[in-house]
Amino acid sequence: MLAAAGVGLCLGGLELLVIAFTEERHQPGAVAWVLAALSAGSAAGGLANGALSWRSAARPRLAVICAALAVALAAAGLAPNVYALGAAATVAGLFVAPALITAYLIADEAAAPDARTRAGAWVNTAVNAGSSGGAALVGVLLGRLPLSLCFALVAVPALVCAAVTFRGSDRPDPVTGRTEGGGAGQPS
Known part of the structure; x- marks a missing residue:
């Protein structure tokens, strides 16, 4: 849920930053094209994520995906033009759908069979709450801080999620008792 909320925070803030x-x-007419580019990247990332057969466990993979999202968002603040x-x-966008897909997979794996629907609903709620919070936070920051710094700050939730998720991947899963290891993982 933390990663889903973090991705939501990033996305909610990014939308205002694009505006x-x-x-x-x-x-201002370019807003739709930039957000369409984000969506296209997310769709491509989701398709690629589903097409790959991953050798790594979900939690360390989620940490890497969130870190890559953070870097991409921070770099967006350096863009010289639309x-x-x-x-x-x-x-x-390439990292958005894979992050959310992986968050849903982790929730599904961690939940008892009769609680999987609720677990998925909590992930969805976390994304939406994060999105609302990200928009509110960026709304407060805009005009007070340079735009490039705002982009960097929008990347922070994804970076924090990466760190927390990576650290948590070495702890035993409360349901299975297994650890997932800290490797970044490679697709096969």
């Missing part, structure tokens, strides 16, 4: 970025450059921002949004 501010395009308005600052007097190209085209570069669209490209950065596409790259960031």
Whole structure:
């Protein structure tokens, strides 16, 4: 749930940052294209994630995905124009669906069979709550901090989730008693 909330925080904040970025450059019509690039990247990332046969456990893989999302979001703040921002949004999007898919998989694996639907609902709630919180937080920061710093701050929740998830991958699972190891994992 933490990772799902973190991704939600990032996405909610990013949407407002895209609006501010395009308005600052007097190209408000580009908002739709940049957000479409984010969605296209997410769709491609989700398809690639599903097509790969992963050798790593889900938790360390989620940590790597969240870290990559954080780097992509922070780099988006360095975009010199809306085209570069669209490209950065596409790259960031590549990690959105895989992060959420993996969060749902972890919740499903960790829940008792009769609680799996509830576990999935909690992940969904965490994404939505995070998105609302991210929008509210960025709304407060915009105009008070430089835009590039706001992009870096939007990346922080994903980075925190990566660290927490990676550390948690060495602890025994409360349901299975197994540890997942700390390896980053490779697709086969």
